[in-house]
Structure formats: structure tokens, C-alpha cells
Amino acid sequence: MPTISDVASRAGVSPATASRVLNGKSTVAPDLAQRVQAAAAELQYRPNGLARNLRRRETTVIALIIGDVENPFFTSLARGVEDAAHAEGYSVILCNSDEDAAKERRYVDVALQERAAGVVLSSTGSTESIGMLRDQRIPFVAVDRPVSGAPTDTAVVDTRSAAAAATRHMIEQGYERIGCIAGPAGIATADDRLEGYRDALRAAGRRVPARLVRHSEFKAAGARSAAMQLLDRRERPDALLVANCVMARGVLEAMAELGLHSGRDVGLAAFDDDPWTTLITPPMTVIAQPAYDLGLVSTRMLLSRIAAPERAATTTTLHATLVPRGSTQR
């Protein structure tokens, strides 16, 4: 592969001048510039990004660390991150932590080694990886899930009040034994949604029925067996709040197996507005989260922190919207 020196000598100039032309820095004589451009084109010269970044002591890639690329919420978020980054000339490296602290840690390590310009992190809650980020003073922002400790740039959804609103909606629809299939304990969004569910029950003067609550990982399979446990007995809940749409799939499978119909037999509401939710019968009530915007906002925060590292940390909260549909109608 040709280097900038190859281009320079072919154009009969010094490497420095070639560099200036290729980067549009300071002004060089038009004829020299011409020759450099020509030489670069002939040689199919492509600058070595590694050397350039080493010299400039900065990169233009940001790392996005999320729990599950196959969850539409995160892919939508990733789209937002990508678009925002792209617009400012940054590339995005997408890392899948699988909700596993060790994998998350490993990816943070890679981002640090490769001197990423910044990190957008949807954390499992691992204090270790957050500590690494802070120790190395690399710009980062928490997305979807806040991190504990020192103030940190954060972009989240008001997931707790949204969960409460959905629960209240089901109460108003006349459901009496409302259960919850929550995400893994310890993950902020999972905990918050469960709390919101409890908030609404308490506000309505009801007991919070511990036996109607189950935890599961954010996957269909886990939610499926949780739903089987909850629904396959006499004293079953007559409605369910589910922590996300991936899990809702598992719940729907369980209900189908048990011959239960949503809405009529069991009210159903879940986080995330998967496009499929309007295609099932009845259409599913969802709490729509602005995932794409979350990606956009978080990345803009990151980019402005990269530009101004000493600025105080801020938190942006976006709002989720309850979309009532047939699955919460008797």
C-alpha cells in the first residue's frame, strides 16, 4: 500500500506538503496541489488511519455497548447512535455484552485500548467497567440505564412512571389481579418498571401481590416459563405487565399453549412498540419508548462532552407513551 511519501515523491514535493494538500490545511500553490492530487489518485492512495490517529492523538470512532443486538429496542437505539455519530464524521463500533458483566468489561477494555473517542454504554450495572471508564477519563455517556457513583451524562426514559401509567390503565380497565413479569433484578430499567408497577397498585390502595411477580432475563424463553408458572394455576393473575416486547413474545406463547386469550382472559401490556404488536389478535397494548431518539440524544451528549470534557454532567429524560389497544380490553 502506498504511503504519503510515495505520493509526495511522485508529485515531486515533500511529505509535509502532500499532507497539507490531502488535508486541505494551510494553502499551497495550485500547481503543486494539482500534482499531489493526481499522484494520490494514480496510486490509489488511502491515508493510514492508524498512523494518522496516533499522530493526532485522537480517533473518530465511538463504541456502543448494548445488551442484545437482537432486541429491536436496541437496534433502533443503535440506528440513532449511528446517525448522530455519522453526521459528525464518527464511526460506531457496536458491541454486544449479552447482559454479561465480563463481556461488558472486555469490550470496555477494547474501547480503551483502541483509544475510542468515547463510549455510549447501556450497562449491566457492572461497577468494574464503569470504574475503568472513569479512571481512564474517557468520555462516556450512560444510555437507557443510569450508572451509580459520580455524576455522569445520562439519557434515559421515564420508565418507572410509564410502568405506573400502564398499570393504572389496567386497573381502570377493571383488572383485579395484575401481575408483573419483570426483567433481571439489578438492571435499572427492570427494577424501575417493577417499582412503577408497585407505585400504581399502592396509589390505588391495593396490596402488592408478591406471588404475582416473576423475574426473568430479557428473553422470550425466560418470560415464557415465568408466564407458565404464573398462569397455569387457579389463582392466576387476570392481567400482566411485561418488561419488554421480546419477553411479551414468550408470554404470548405460554398463553397460546394454555388456551388463554389476551384481553378477555388475561390483560396484557408490554414495553416497546414492536411493529408486530398490531398484527396479532387482539392488538397488544404497549408502552412505546423513543429508542431512536434516545440513541440520537445520547450520542449528541457524548460528542459535546468530547468537545468540552470539563462541562458538568447532564441527564436527559425522554418520555414513553402508553398506547392502549385490544389486549387490555375485556
Added chain:
Amino acid sequence: MPTISDVASRAGVSPATASRVLNGKSTVAPDLAQRVQAAAAELQYRPNGLARNLRRRETTVIALIIGDVENPFFTSLARGVEDAAHAEGYSVILCNSDEDAAKERRYVDVALQERAAGVVLSSTGSTESIGMLRDQRIPFVAVDRPVSGAPTDTAVVDTRSAAAAATRHMIEQGYERIGCIAGPAGIATADDRLEGYRDALRAAGRRVPARLVRHSEFKAAGARSAAMQLLDRRERPDALLVANCVMARGVLEAMAELGLHSGRDVGLAAFDDDPWTTLITPPMTVIAQPAYDLGLVSTRMLLSRIAAPERAATTTTLHATLVPRGSTQR
């Protein structure tokens, strides 16, 4: 951020020795090694990947360029790529071309500049980006969609015969006016599926009804309006082969709007086994593609090409499976 020299001087050795310890090369005195390790830990030393890669003249990241991160087929494929890469110590940078040749070109350019170790490409068909890859002699593999020109490592699905099988299945189910909503003309998988559809009709001694064929981009919205055009008239098809599940969503929306039921009114089969397809009524007949395996296989091909650049190009074809369900039963 501390450099290897900082570690060295703190340990009272030369940078060269520190390097040897940190990389486990040649053997150094145990006490020196100990001191170096200690110094590195105390300083939270993290090698500068840029400098290291520049020096080694190689990187351990591969670029994956796909058309749409929000398409479950591609996210599943991406998972496969990631797992295979991960297993060999490579990172994956995920790039979204949006099925746009210019964006694809730009990402290829980035991969080239950053000296990616290799590229996994699901191409829009842009000869330009493929030309760039070939000119620069960077290892790459075509996934899901073959590329034209010189022999290239390729991992694909036998999508044409799968489309034929699905069409034959609908013929056997007694459908008589079978239409097709194909992907964008020019994209290999779209063209192949359309050809497979035609193959099956011809094999059954039927005419290929050009008026029952529509093209659309690989999105729900496009397929929705294509379906509206096809279905909202007297001489409508009584069955439809749809190029993928994202598009099938659009078709289902159109059918709902027209009050048409799949199976009974219009037979329906689509590529990709989205988990939601079993949750709708009736369950949808799909052609399941081994997307994850495709990612795995393609990446292993890439890695072995990186290891042996002169090896002859190979093509691996994986098989899709027809999964007949209610939507193709009257």
C-alpha cells in the same frame, strides 16, 4: 495515559524489556517480569492499540457491512459474525449501508483507511466498492449476496430453490393465482427469489403472471403499498410469495385494511422465520434461513483467508427450510 516507557522506568528496566514481559515474548528474569507487571498494574497501563497496530502492520477488527440493522435477518447474521470473530480475538465494526451504494462505498473507505483486517460484505451490488476492496487486496467475503467479477469467497443461502419450493407448496395447496412481492431489482437475493418463483410456476406448466408481480424495497412500507395495489381489485392474486418478513408485515397491514384473511382469502409465505410469525392468526408459512450460521460460516471463511491470502476462493451454500403453517391453508 501512561505509556510503556512509564511502566519501564517505574520498574527500572528498558521499554524493550517491558514490552517483552507484557507480550510474553522471549524469556526475561522472573524478578524483572514481576516488577514490570506490578508497575503496569499500579499505573493502570493499557497498551495503545493504535501504536501497536501501526507497528505490527495489522489490526484485529473486521468490518461487517449490511443493508439494514433493523432487519432481524441481518441482526441474527451479525450475531453469528460477532461470535465467530470474537472467538478468534477479533472485534467487529458494524456498518449500516441502508442499501445505498454511496453509503456502502463510504464504509468500505473507512474500513480501508482504518486498515481493517477484513470485510464481511452483504453488497448492494455496487461494483465500485467491490472494486475498491479488490484493488487494495484486502481480504473480504461476500455474504448473503454473491458479487460479480473475479472469484470471491462467498457464503449464501440457496434462496432461489427455496423460493421455488415455497411456490410449489402454494400450488399444491390449490392456489391458482399466485403473485410475488419481490425485493429491489438488482439485489441478488431479490432477483433470485423472484426467479425461483418463476421456476416453480413454469415447472407446473403455468404462465408467469407479470401483473401479479411487484418490486419494493426491503421495507414494510413499500411492501404495504405494493400489496395494496395487488390486492385492492377484482382480479387479485389468491396467494403471495413475499421476499422477507419485514415486507410481510406491510402485506399483513394491507390485508387487515382490506379485510382479507391470510390462508382463507390469500395464501401467504415469506422468507425469514421471525418469531412473531407463529403468534399471528393464522401462523405464517415461512422460509427459514440459517442467518446465524451464515454469519458464522462467512466469518470463518474470512479469518482463514486472512491467514492464507492466496488460497483459492470458495463458495458455501446453506439451505433454507420451508416451514408450512396456516397462512398457506385454505
Added chain:
DNA sequence: CTGTTAGCGCGTTCAA
């Protein structure tokens, strides 16, 4: 406006 010089942080010669 141009060229020369000097490193960015590493890993790898080559001598000792």
C-alpha cells in the same frame, strides 16, 4: 509557501 526535523507509542532488530 515549502521543506526539514521531530516525534506520537509501540515492537523489533542488533549488539552487548
Added chain:
DNA sequence: TTGAACGCGCTAACAG
């Protein structure tokens, strides 16, 4: 076994 010196390819200083 260890260290000094060099260079990967580039750009930022500094001279001229």
C-alpha cells in the same frame, strides 16, 4: 537475558 536504536506512516513544529 537485556538495552539502544530504529522505524511503522503520519502531521505539527519550526525554519527558510
